[in-house]
Amino acid sequence: MPSISSGKVLVSGANGFIASWVVRGLLEEGFAVRGAVRSIEKGVHLRKLFASYGDKFELIVVPDIAEEGAFDEAVRGVDAIEHIASPVHLHAGEPDDLIIPAVQGTVGMLKSAMKYGKSVKRVVMTSSCAAVLQVEPEPKIFTELDWNTQSPREVVEMGRDAPAITKYRASKALAERAAWDFVEQHKAEIDWDFVTINPPYVFGPTIHDTPTPESLNDTTKIFHTMLTQPASPDKLQTGNSWVDVRDLARAHVLVLLTVQAGGGRFLISAGEYVWQDWLDAAPDSPKLQKGVPGAGKDAVHFLCYDASKAARVLGMTAYRSMVETARDVTADWEARGW
Numbered sequence: 364m365p366s367i368s369s370g371k372v373l374v375s376g377a378n379g380f381i382a383s384w385v386v387r388g389l390l391e392e393g394f395a396v397r398g399a400v401r402s403i404e405k406g407v408h409l410r411k412l413f414a415s416y417g418d419k420f421e422l423i424v425v426p427d428i429a430e431e432g433a434f435d436e437a438v439r440g441v442d443a444i445e446h447i448a449s450p451v452h453l454h455a456g457e458p459d460d461l462i463i464p465a466v467q468g469t470v471g472m473l474k475s476a477m478k479y480g481k482s483v484k485r486v487v488m489t490s491s492c493a494a495v496l497q498v499e500p501e502p503k504i505f506t507e508l509d510w511n512t513q514s515p516r517e518v519v520e521m522g523r524d525a526p527a528i529t530k531y532r533a534s535k536a537l538a539e540r541a542a543w544d545f546v547e548q549h550k551a552e553i554d555w556d557f558v559t560i561n562p563p564y565v566f567g568p569t570i571h572d573t574p575t576p577e578s579l580n581d582t583t584k585i586f587h588t589m590l591t592q593p594a595s596p597d598k599l600q601t602g603n604s605w606v607d608v609r610d611l612a613r614a615h616v617l618v619l620l621t622v623q624a625g626g627g628r629f630l631i632s633a634g635e636y637v638w639q640d641w642l643d644a645a646p647d648s649p650k651l652q653k654g655v656p657g658a659g660k661d662a663v664h665f666l667c668y669d670a671s672k673a674a675r676v677l678g679m680t681a682y683r684s685m686v687e688t689a690r691d692v693t694a695d696w697e698a699r700g701w
Contacts, residue, residue, distance in 0.1 A: 367484050367619040368660055371395040371443040375428065375472065376448025378405045380580045381489060383571040384443055386413065386420070392616050399437050399448065401426055408572035428468035433565075434475035434634045435461040443619050445471045447489040449538065458518040458525060461534035469538045474544045476555060483555045485625060488619050490539040492563040492604065492630065494667055495625035504667045507561070556625035558618045560611070563632050563668060567608035567688055568695040576701055586692065589638045590651050596649035599654045602637035603666050607658040607683040617677040629673045633682035635664035644685035646693055 372389050377398025378383045389396050390413060400406045406422040413420040415477065424435050428448050449465045469488060476483050495505050499512040514532035518525045525533075530652065539559055546557045566586050573579050576587050589599075614631045618624040639659030645651050673679040 364652060365484065366622045366624075367443045370482075371397055371440065372395045372445055373399060373437055373466075374445045374447060375399045375425070375434070375437075377422070377448060378571055378609075380569060380571055380583060380606055381565060381611060382445070382447040382536045383409065383569075384567075384608050385447060385615045388609075388612040388616045389445075390416050390642075392417060393533065394619075395421075397423055397437065397441060398422050399425045399431060399434070399640055409535030410412065412570060429464040431471065432550045433468070434472050434476065435479050438472075438475045438480035438483060439478055440482060442479065442484055444472065444480070444483060444486045445489070445615055446486065447563060449489070449534075451541070457523050458530045458533060461530050462537055465534040465538040466541045469542050470545055473542060473549075474617060475547050475548060477553050483562055484554055484617060487558045487560065488539065488542055488616060489615070490559040490561045491535040491626075492561050492632070492666070493531075493535040493669055494539040495561055495630065495668070496532070499665065502663060503665065504663050504669050505630070505635050507630055507670045508671055510540070515604075542662065546556075552693075558626070559628045560618065561628065561630050561668075562606050563604035563666070564606075565608050565611055566605055566684075566692065568691050570696040573699075576696075583692075586641075587696070590645055590689075590693070593652055595640065595655070596655055596658065599642065600637050600659065600662055602635065602640070602642055602659075604635050604663070604668050606631050606633045607688045610679070610682045612674065614677060614679055617679065620660075623676050627672070627687070628669045628677060629677065630670050631673055631679065632668040632670045633684075634692075635667055636685065637662040640685060641689060645689040650692065651693065666694065 374382050374386050374396055377386055378400050386396050388397055425433050425437055449678045476486055477564050494511050495509045496511055514529045515536055517529050519531045565582055611631055637659040641655055642654040
């Protein structure tokens with residue numbers, strides 16, 4: 364399948380943290396964008412944010428991504444799809460509260476693309492490192508060949524008593540697996556290729572509608588809490604891997620521009636952290652906690668990802684540093700009066 368360097372791209376969940384940056388990146392690259400949102404109200408901020416692009420940016424309302432045929436109209440006349448909409452929170456009671464919309468929303472998008480996306484050349488799904496990792500007793504470096512079979516198994520065994528993070532990870536693993544299975548089962552019927560992007564924790568400044576810290580999405584809300592509220596030394600030694608949302612948005616553009624990306628699964632990661640590292644990277648401010656400076660340097664990292672495929676195929680050889688991301692995020696908070 365050729366690369367896609369022009370035309371119109373459908374972005375689902377366009378008013379979200381990641382998706383709004385993807386929309387901006389696509390528009391800056393010269394693409395037209397059709398942003399899918401759940402309601403007219405959800406699109407008001409986006410219309411203002413991207414007003415300078417005129418008719419290059421349009422909105423379409425998709426009230427419930429899990430409904431049969433939800434994206435049938437949205438996919439008509441677009442050249443590519445960036446499917447980003449999926450529940451991202453840690454408040455589910457029953458695992459299916461997360462799993463069903465994640466799986467049905469993803470498979471539904473692919474069904475719509477197969478039936479009505481006559482001009483679609485590539486479908487990109489934002490998955491997650493949650494679909495890759497498994498909790499191991501020893502540190503491990505995960506690659507695109509790894510799959511999280513642990514979390515889906517645990518939610519079957521534990522049901523609503525499974526930890527919230529396990530339910531979330533299961534939803535991401537099952538949704539991505541369902542997508543690849545759909546593509547394989549219908550490969551004779553589809554004229555587009557499929558790509559997944561798998562990031563770890565995503566941090567960075569926000570351009571979507573966030574009038575207060577309480578309105579932040581869960582990941583950036585955690586980031587805000589950890590940098591501004593006192594935490595125990597043990598808590599500051601916990602962590603994961605991360606990527607700046609702007610680098611992730613760039614990856615979403617590059618997978619359209621790159622011929623060889625078709626059919627690929629890409630880990631996009633800037634590296635590992637513990638929370639003390641972020642405190643050390645943040646600007647000096649009385650509004651930010653300090654922890655124990657330097658105490659993170661000897662931390663053991665259990666969730667590490669090999670992003671060399673993205674470097675090799677997409678040219679993602681450099682990522683923003685913790686210092687740059689922390690500076691820009693805290694400056695954003697300051698500008699908002701937080």
